[in-house]
Amino acid sequence: MKKRWLIYAVIGILFGVADFFYQGLMQNLSPLALQLALILGVWLVPALLVALPEARATRSSWKAGLAAMFSWSAAVLAYYLFMAIKLAYIGEPSRPEMHISNSAAPEFLANWQVVLRYDILGGIKEWVPLALIGGFLVGWAMGGLYLLWTKPRPSRKPGVA
Secondary structure, eight states, rough: OOOHHHHHHHHHHHHHHHHHHHHEEEEEEEHHHHHHHHHHTHHHHHHHHHHHHHHHHHHHHHHHHHHHHHHHHHHHHHHHHHHHIIIIIIITTOOGGGGGGGGGGTHHHHHHHHHHIIIIHHHHHHHHHHHHHHHHHHHHHHHHHHHTOOOOOOOOOOOOO
C-alpha cells in the first residue's frame, strides 16, 4: 500500500470527524438551498485533497476516482464512529441516557442496541453507497479535468509558422 493511500485515509477520517461538527453548525442556516449547498459542497474538499494528488502521481483519472471513493468512505465511517464515541464518552445533552456513566441503568443496553442498529449502522448503510458511487464519480471527474488541464502541449519550434 502506497504511503499516499494512508494519507487519503487520514484525510477522510479527519474530514468525517470535522463534518460531524460542521453539520450541526449548518442546521441553523436559511434558506434551505444555501444550507444544502454548504452541507453537500463541503464534500468537494476531501475529494480535491485526494483526487488531484492521485491524478498527478498516477496520471489516471480512474485512480483519482478510487482515491476519492476511499477517502469519502473513510469519512462516512469516521463520522458515525465519532457519533458513537461522542454519545458514550463525551456525552450529548439531549441524550444523557447514552453516556457510559449510565451503564447501570436497566435500559442502557437496549438503548445502545437501537442507536447502533438504526442511527450508526443505518447511517453507514445509507451513506457508504453514496460515498462509493459519488466519491468515485467526483474524483474521476476532478482527476480527468486535472489531467486535461495539465496535458503536455506540443512545443512550437522557433522560426516555424
